[in-house]
Amino acid sequence: MDYPKSVPSVGLVNGQFVDEDPIAGKPGSLIPATWGNSVTQEILNVVQAAGMAPNEASNNQLVAALRSPALFMTAPQFDGGRSAATAEFVQRALGSHASARGITAATQLTLADVGCSIGLGGNTTYTVTLPDAAAPTVPSGATISLHCRNNAPVTVASKTGAQISPQGGYLASIVMNNGESANFVKEAGMWVVYGTAALKYSASYAAQFGTTGYQKFPGGLIMQWVMGGSDVNGNMSVSLPIRFPNAVLAGVADEGNPPGWGGGNVTVWSFDGNNSTTTTAAARVRNVMASSVRAEPGLSGRILVWGY
Template sequence: MDYPKSVPGIGLVNGRFVDENPLSGTPGSLIPATWGNSVTQEILGVVQAAGLTPNEASNNQLLGALRSPALFQTAPQFDAGRTAATSEFVQRALGNYANARGISTSTQLTVADVGYAIGLGGNATFTVTLPDAATVPNGATISLHCRNSAPVTVASKTGSQISPQGAYLSSIVMNTGESANFIRESGTWTVYGTASLKYASSFSGMVGNPGYQKYPSGNIDQWGYGTTDANGEVYVTFPISFPTAFVSVVATHVGGDGAMVIMISGSASQQGCRLKVRDAHASVSAGWGVTYFAKGY
């Protein structure tokens, strides 16, 4: 589309139309039929593409066509072309979540769930399986929030595609109140959110007796149980070795005789310590139970 510069004798000035000037006797520019028809057809092409019927009496059909949903289609999800983005496309890609839904039974998620916020409800365990990471583009995101009173397992469809805190796992567990964003990064579902914290080395621990808990500060709590030998003593080995130093231990005799537990001086190390139990009469016995709680870093 351009001015009819190639048509001779139509009176263009600097390639543009001009009006007639009666004072100077200069004629106005002529509009060639071919050019006029071309301009009209250009406009009609837009009007008809929007599904409108051309109406000679209407002066706003071009505006109506440009505002028509038939003319501006929302591109498919994950489209990376250079077509104009509709508000719907921007909302889905960069605004709020595309949609939200809840599930309470074992479910295989699909590519259609990308962009969703999904609540995990119910009161019984079940498994949610993520789409194969190979079927979605980088940056695809699925957000899960667990409000189930029982743990929910989130599993890979194929192999060990789930990566919380740098690990590569085939599944993770989400507990009540935990949330997780699963983002496709280089062939894996990288996990962000509270559900990933328990897989971080700075938060790792062991549930049970004995057990331990690490903290981001570097501090470590450890606990366990032991029974005395004939000398009323027990050497307790910590579940893990303190990386830097042992700090303290608090121990309690499991029984109703008021026996006292102390740590034998010089026995403590990063791996464990020796405890001694004496009752109110300074008597000792084998088989007395002792619980302990140790701190270090």
């Protein structure tokens, strides 16, 4: 659309229409029928596209059409085109979550849950299944936020295969406990997990639980515990579950079977730091009786040792 510059003798001044000036003897500009019809049709196209019937007596149909939801529809959820974005589309795509809802039973999540904040409530265990991360309909960057307030563990599972990646691993499911939260973000065909629910899958939090075990902490501290028995000299040396990368810091030792104490004796254990290494923990035990203190073989002992 432009001024009718190509029409001969249209009478434009500096490229625009001017009024007639009888005193100065200057004629006004002409408005060709083609140009007038074109301008009118341009406006009518907008009015009709908004689903409105043209009304010759109305002077505000164009602005009404421009404000009409028929013209400014919210684009589909994952639209990546260059059309104008409504406030609804922007809110759904960026910043605040698009919506929030709660789950208390086994649920299959869908594309409608992308961008949502979902609370996992209840008192019993159940499984929540994520959309198929391999499906092309799930765009890269799609995010589902889960936070667990269930009094029992909730399993979050892949729809197919090992599509969940906490801390670089590839798992078919992870477990969320009360108070944990996680953002599941589609990256390279996987649901990558960010949040507190992913921490227990980190090598920095690795653990082994049992009579013998260990717990790692992200600052580098490692705690280990072992059980064993004393030799003929009242000494105990037990292999650790894992090697300390650098050094042993300290430890404590105690009786592994306190009910074995008698009325006239008690055992006294001491952690032996001098003979402990990055792979073994050592302790000494003495049997204290009313009239003597002696090394005692075959006593059950426990050692808790920490290092880094």
